[in-house]
Amino acid sequence: MSWDLKTDRPIYSQLIEQIEIKICSGIFAPGSKLPSVRELAQEAAVNPNTMQKALSMLEEDGLLYTNRTSGRFITEDAKMIEQAKHKLAQDQISEFLEKMKSLGFGKTETLSIISTMLEEAKK
Amino acid sequence: MSWDLKTDRPIYSQLIEQIEIKICSGIFAPGSKLPSVRELAQEAAVNPNTMQKALSMLEEDGLLYTNRTSGRFITEDAKMIEQAKHKLAQDQISEFLEKMKSLGFGKTETLSIISTMLEEAKK
């Protein structure tokens, strides 16, 4: 489980992103139980308070829910997860194209750059 | 001149990114004089200290240089700017493909998603 955290951004927000990704990619399976706050915190080499903050904020989106003392669980709603996944993908793409545009690369140009990159990689 | 700054990340680092982009995209032309620290700070609605921090850090890369009291200037070295531009683009692409991969989208899959997005946009 990779938790590479950078120092140029609040840790809790990076945790939110990465947990969301683990859920959307299936690393954290629907309906399964999450490790405890303390375990997750240790895994990520982070203070339990920080992990708690990230998890409680994540719950607002509905991808997680808490059973008071038995722990936290991933939603069983596979459709919700699928939607979240596609929203994340769309956001990534939009943000990416936006940045490329600001550098002076139009959408089709950006597309062709990636295409040729992948062609090169195949060789 | 758009300076949209978000609160989820240090301002000075966002300033660095955006100034770098303005240089690479030609908004700040090679050899031209930058507005003063105080002007830029006012434009970006930021404290002069913060702008100063960003600018002095940017100089380390060589895209800017200072003439003690006449101001700051963009490098005349167009080749250096071109290199910086392509490095930024490469970094953006790598980061993007990485994130898409973590979501479960392979490179070719990501490419086809963007392709169809652009096709849709044309209609």
Added chain:
DNA sequence: ATTATTGTATTAAGTACTTAGTACAATAAT
């Protein structure tokens, strides 16, 4: 019943970032 584990809350301390305000030295402009 007792114990361990769960999420949660609180307080205190340290660090980084940002701002406001002020000041200084060098030099371009007058």
Added chain:
DNA sequence: ATTATTGTACTAAGTACTTAATACAATAAT
């Protein structure tokens, strides 16, 4: 010569983030 503008430096204050250390209530496990 004088003035204005340049980058730069400094201190003080406030805020947000992170950590450490504890503690508590609820409940699963024993």
